[in-house]
Amino acid sequence: MNKTVVISVDAMGGDHGPPVVVPGVALAASRAQNGLRFILHGDQAQLAPALERTPGLKGRVEVRHTDTVVAMDEKPAQALRRSRGTSMWNAVESVKSGEAHAAISAGNTGALMAISKLQLRMSVDIERPPLVATWPTAKGVSTVLDVGANVDCDAERLLEFAILGEAFHRAAHGVARPSVGLLNVGSEDMKGHEEVRQAHRILREGRFDINYHGFVEGDDLTSGVVDVVVTDGFTGNVALKTAEGVARFITAELRAALTSTPLATAGAFLAQGALRAFREKMSPDPAAPLLGLNGVVVKSHGGATDKDFAAAIRVACTLARSDYAAEIERNMRKLVAAVGESCPPAADGAG
Amino acid sequence: MNKTVVISVDAMGGDHGPPVVVPGVALAASRAQNGLRFILHGDQAQLAPALERTPGLKGRVEVRHTDTVVAMDEKPAQALRRSRGTSMWNAVESVKSGEAHAAISAGNTGALMAISKLQLRMSVDIERPPLVATWPTAKGVSTVLDVGANVDCDAERLLEFAILGEAFHRAAHGVARPSVGLLNVGSEDMKGHEEVRQAHRILREGRFDINYHGFVEGDDLTSGVVDVVVTDGFTGNVALKTAEGVARFITAELRAALTSTPLATAGAFLAQGALRAFREKMSPDPAAPLLGLNGVVVKSHGGATDKDFAAAIRVACTLARSDYAAEIERNMRKLVAAVGESCPPAADGAG
Numbered sequence: 001m002n003k004t005v006v007i008s009v010d011a012m013g014g015d016h017g018p019p020v021v022v023p024g025v026a027l028a029a030s031r032a033q034n035g036l037r038f039i040l041h042g043d044q045a046q047l048a049p050a051l052e053r054t055p056g057l058k059g060r061v062e063v064r065h066t067d068t069v070v071a072m073d074e075k076p077a078q079a080l081r082r083s084r085g086t087s088m089w090n091a092v093e094s095v096k097s098g099e100a101h102a103a104i105s106a107g108n109t110g111a112l113m114a115i116s117k118l119q120l121r122m123s124v125d126i127e128r129p130p131l132v133a134t135w136p137t138a139k140g141v142s143t144v145l146d147v148g149a150n151v152d153c154d155a156e157r158l159l160e161f162a163i164l165g166e167a168f169h170r171a172a173h174g175v176a177r178p179s180v181g182l183l184n185v186g187s188e189d190m191k192g193h194e195e196v197r198q199a200h201r202i203l204r205e206g207r208f209d210i211n212y213h214g215f216v217e218g219d220d221l222t223s224g225v226v227d228v229v230v231t232d233g234f235t236g237n238v239a240l241k242t243a244e245g246v247a248r249f250i251t252a253e254l255r256a257a258l259t260s261t262p263l264a265t266a267g268a269f270l271a272q273g274a275l276r277a278f279r280e281k282m283s284p285d286p287a288a289p290l291l292g293l294n295g296v297v298v299k300s301h302g303g304a305t306d307k308d309f310a311a312a313i314r315v316a317c318t319l320a321r322s323d324y325a326a327e328i329e330r331n332m333r334k335l336v337a338a339v340g341e342s343c344p345p346a347a348d349g350a351g
Numbered sequence: 352m353n354k355t356v357v358i359s360v361d362a363m364g365g366d367h368g369p370p371v372v373v374p375g376v377a378l379a380a381s382r383a384q385n386g387l388r389f390i391l392h393g394d395q396a397q398l399a400p401a402l403e404r405t406p407g408l409k410g411r412v413e414v415r416h417t418d419t420v421v422a423m424d425e426k427p428a429q430a431l432r433r434s435r436g437t438s439m440w441n442a443v444e445s446v447k448s449g450e451a452h453a454a455i456s457a458g459n460t461g462a463l464m465a466i467s468k469l470q471l472r473m474s475v476d477i478e479r480p481p482l483v484a485t486w487p488t489a490k491g492v493s494t495v496l497d498v499g500a501n502v503d504c505d506a507e508r509l510l511e512f513a514i515l516g517e518a519f520h521r522a523a524h525g526v527a528r529p530s531v532g533l534l535n536v537g538s539e540d541m542k543g544h545e546e547v548r549q550a551h552r553i554l555r556e557g558r559f560d561i562n563y564h565g566f567v568e569g570d571d572l573t574s575g576v577v578d579v580v581v582t583d584g585f586t587g588n589v590a591l592k593t594a595e596g597v598a599r600f601i602t603a604e605l606r607a608a609l610t611s612t613p614l615a616t617a618g619a620f621l622a623q624g625a626l627r628a629f630r631e632k633m634s635p636d637p638a639a640p641l642l643g644l645n646g647v648v649v650k651s652h653g654g655a656t657d658k659d660f661a662a663a664i665r666v667a668c669t670l671a672r673s674d675y676a677a678e679i680e681r682n683m684r685k686l687v688a689a690v691g692e693s694c695p696p697a698a699d700g701a702g
Contacts, residue, residue: 138600148536151544185499185588193502193585218592222600234544235589237536238582241569242590246597249489249573254605267621270614 004035005101005320007313008094011042012069012087014106014309015302018042021106022050024309026057028317031310036317039094041066041087066090069107072302076110083115092119095295101320102296104312106304112297113149113290120295123325124160124332126150129290129297130233132168133240137224143169143178144221145291146233147240153232155198156339158182162203163331164291165228166210171322172289172315178227181216183235191215195232207338208331287312289319292328296320355386356452356671358664359445362393363420363438365457365660366653369393372457373401375651375660377408379668382661387668390451392417392441417441420458423653427461434466443470446646452671453647455663457655463648464500464641471646474676475511475683477501480641480648481584483519484591488575494520494529495572496642497584498591504583506549507690509533513554514682515642516579517561522673523640523666529578532567534586542566546583558689559682638663640670643679647671 011021025038037060040047044065051057068086070079083089088107094100096119105112113129122129130146145165150157162180169178182200184192189200192215203212213226218239221229231239258268286308290297296319300312362372376389388411391398395416402408419437421430434440439458445451447470456463464480473480481497496516501508513531520529533551535543540551543566554563564577569590572580582590609619637659641648647670651663 219596222596245570270618
């Protein structure tokens with residue numbers, strides 16, 4: 001069952017590169033015993049000292065040297081043109097060639113999407129892999145997508161996100177039948193714009209292997225009413241950034257309130273352990289999968305610590321071991337039939 | 352300068368009716384000395400005891416009896432059909448007839464919109480008055496619109512919201528040249544969908560009397576980068592409810608963290624004054640104006656306290672005394688010209 005999983009790592013990605021990536025790899029390896037092996041793509045001269053400091057990785061890591069990297073601030077189109085042979089390109093190539101079961105990078109998100117799409121191709125008919133957020137809720141975590149990659153979404157795109165998100169949530173969080181909701185401005189059938197209403201109608205018909213809950217609203221994101229929240233990349237991006245902004249704002253206001261008087265400051269001092277635990281729960285998830293590709297690619301955030309990077313590796317490993325690609329393919333075939341019957345055919349027969 | 356302002360009040364609206372509305376009116380009256388008078392529409396038998404308990408209102412309040420009310424949970428279309436002669440209808444009618452300078456209700460929002468639109472008509476070419484949120488920020492408050500009334504918005508609608516929101520923010524908050532931002536998923540010109548990009552292009556041309564900042568993102572809502580944030584009713588509603596959900600979630604998590612150990616509980620006890628001040632700052636604004644009507648109508652929230660209702664009356668009074676209707680009309684005339692040049696004319700010449 002627990003076959004050995006090989007993870008291909010862009011060892012130069014992220015704000016810190018090897019000094020964070022290598023300890024992250026070591027941390028993930030130490031927890032997974034022998035079930036996990038790594039191919040590290042990057043500059044041998046920078047990787048060697050970091051690897052020397054982590055003897056536990058001996059025999060489980062193979063280093064593939066490359067001189068070039070994708071810069072964190074490069075535009076995706078520009079990065080793509082000169083990306084061949086970079087640590088990021090080679091990390092994804094190891095998945096394409098079948099040497100690795102999953103690739104991981106803390107580098108430039110747009111470039112990783114473009115490189116992954118070019119090499120692995122999309123398994124579904126969307127322009128870009130949706131960005132997935134793991135959202136803290138009162139009941140645990142929800143999967144929210146798309147949070148920014150696809151700004152214009154018709155009903156079919158939303159249905160694809162539902163299929164991708166549902167399979168991901170089951171694989172990543174071990175929920176047998178994740179519930180799925182469509183983000184809207186109310187819960188009644190006639191609420192919202194046509195795209196969201198059409199997706200709602202098709203999901204309610206129950207042709208997919210999806211536990212569809214119905215519409216959810218913005219405040220349901222944190223109450224955890226459903227496991228998976230589906231929305232277009234415009235609304236999802238605004239919701240995610242609004243939530244981050246509110247969390248930052250409240251933290252700052254709270255800090256100001258708790259140092260406003262000597263009594264409050266004393267109180268804050270006594271409560272500091274609890275406040276720290278609270279901040280940790282609120283911090284965003286370190287890993288975002290790029291869904292809908294023919295292969296597993298996980299993005300770890302740029303400022304990831306070694307612990308964050310290890311957590312992102314665990315997500316990549318869980319996805320690589322899961323059945324989620326097959327589940328997605330099964331539901332995607334049903335989607336083609338459902339949309340064909342529900343929508344008039346497009347004027348041109350292309351695609 | 353400070354002419355007497357007459358406010359027409361739906362005295363039966365809201366979750367509590369006269370027992371909250373009348374003390375709210377009294378509170379507003381006591382702060383405004385003699386510059387404020389009221390027409391209270393509602394059930395004489397219910398209003399009389401509340402008025403007896405507030406002798407300060409004597410001579411400044413006229414009661415207009417009516418037997419019927421709009422229920423809080425009625426559908427707007429249904430409420431509208433049987434609304435003639437209700438306290439809400441009559442409150443708006445006093446504005447139409449010129450007896451009152453502004454109307455206020457804590458009743459059914461959808462019904463208030465429908466009744467106001469039918470009686471006063473829209474001064475601009477939008478389907479429904481946008482819902483306006485007053486958003487707490489690191490620098491004070493911002494005006495955010497539309498947060499739910501108009502789900503589908505083209506560029507022209509977004510420009511109308513910019514004009515309405517800018518004039519409202521100046522009138523309500525005394526900012527001479529409020530800065531205006533368009534909510535988007537990034538700050539570069541090519542980001543977002545066509546509607547938001549087109550509105551951005553026209554606003555940048557600088558034909559309106561508007562201090563246009565450019566695109567803003569979800570987290571800018573709380574940082575207070577601009578005074579007025581413009582968005583469609585779908586995105587705005589999701590953003591607002593997401594923010595409310597996150598604030599509730601954080602408060603609950605914080606409470607749990609601060610009672611998790613005896614030390615934390617002691618700390619929370621010492622800090623309770625600061626925590627209370629913090630909660631008050633975070634509570635939502637009690638008043639939402641219905642913008643774009645030929646007349647001032649303000650919605651106070653259904654669960655308003657007497658203090659909230661008094662604050663909403665102050666907003667109504669400020670708007671009634673301001674020049675905002677004329678400013679809106681001036682910019683609206685420029686909008687017609689700007690959109691005419693920027694967009695191809697519609698196929699049919701109607702409207």
